[in-house]
Amino acid sequence: MKTFPQAQKTTSAYLDLAANDHGAEKGLLAHRALGRVQHARPRMVEIGPGGGSAVEHLAAQLRESNTAVDLTLIEAPGVVSQSLLRAIDEFGAAGSCVLTHGLAQDIGTLLAEPVDVISASALMHEVYSYGGGYNGLHAMMRMLPAVLGPYGFFAYRDIYAVDAPSLHERVVQSYGSQSWLLFLRMFVSQYLEHGTHPYHHLDDELVARQNSRITPVEELDIRTCAVITAPIGLFREVQRHYITLRDHVWRSGVLGFRPVLDGQLAADWLDFASGHKRVHFAFTETDWLSEAQRAMLGAVSEPYAGHQTVDGDIFDEVTDLVLMAFLAKAEQGEPDCLATWEAWLAREGRETYAYMTVDELLAAMATHSVEAHRDTVLIPVGCDDILKNRRHYYNRFLTKRLSNPMDDAKQLVLFQHVPLGDTDVLMRGLSAIRTLCSKPSLARVHAAIQSRG
Secondary structure, eight states: OOOOOHHHHSSHIIIIIITSOOHHHHHHHHHHHHHHOOSSSOEEEEEOOTTSHHHHHHHHHHHHHTOOEEEEEEEOTTOOOHHHHHHHHHHGGGEEEEEEEOOGGGHHHHOSSOEEEEEEESHHHHHHHHTTHHHHHHHHHHHHHHHEEEEEEEEEEEEOOOSSSOTTOEEEEEEOOHHHHHHHHHHHHHHHHHSOOSOOSGGGOOEEEETTEEOOGGGOOTTSOEEEEEEHHHHHHHHHHHHHHHHHHHHHTTTSEEEOOSSGGGGOEEETTTTEEEEEEEEOSOSOSOHHHHHHHHHTOEEETTEEEEEHHHHHHHHHHHHHHHHHHHHHTOHHHHHHHHHHHHHTTTOOSOOOOHHHHHHHHHHHHHTTSSSEEEEOOSGGGEEEEEOHHHHHHHHTTOSSOOOOEEEEEEEEEEETTOHHHHHHHHHHHHTTSOHHHHHHHHHHHHHTO
């Protein structure tokens, strides 16, 4: 079991900024679930509230509908942020809000009685990475029925996995970008050695070729295109980790500039559907950025209210060159760059984001919740309880740099705690998952339900 990187996960730069956006998306299914609860004053739990963006969004929605909710927040020990404390104060106008510290896998001992709604964002990949892999993940799924009342809801949001039957499906990808090749060289070996991941099977071997010769990934030549065969889930990890590293390095300001990645200025869209936007940024005091690079970035941008703004495509093109230089310096051991790389590596570099496809998630939640032996099942009961929200800006960036980019998105699922004796609701749930689950997964779900009569 890996140790949770508490120091890196609790900094204000992470909780109050990097992990404190998309409140409307994080709170979407929870708010929808509260509208379907029959009690006059629902009881709700949010696991891992981070900076409180979902709490703040729900408070505004509930005040507007004049609905009172008793909310309990469960956060890892030692984790707190100023933005969360402000959100808790705001929620007071919509009911009650209490902050409790504990681990997600211990939720059964943290709650005195079952609740109506449990909401979580990015919880399962944290439990998978730091709470015992699939064993910890499945144990938590079996625990949820004990803490949800009859017909209660579990609203879940996480990274979208892949459009494939399995994360182990072998595919071929080619990489020509020098910054991506350098990242592959620095990241993949340490992730496979030190991260919690499922790629241990014989058929999961990564095979890289340059000039038709097999090359160890840690020895890739960044001047030569690499053709790599590996599980699609591993490529998903590379893609997602590259994005988190890029954003982390940008936020640090070590490159000589700091883009606005959160709030209103981060959504200055030229064309939302295509992911094209203006980027707002400011130069930082660090002298790591060369005069030529600083002049180049200044030449393609314009002053705006005390900072700079630039077309997002141009910004990505220019800063990719700077990021490549940063990675090279980090690999060589330059102190500032190495410290920034290692800080990211400790916080994000060993996590596994794409632990399940939607098919696998739906089937696992159903079968393991039945194993709790409460004659209930956790299952979405409508097609609109399963959502996929694409990340248009990231997808635009990835399309310009990768030969076969995978869709960057969030998957949102609203599971309901359905008694097995309620045939009508149960059949609606099975109908909802039928279009997204494979026949083997559907057979697993049916077999689990039938085993309980």
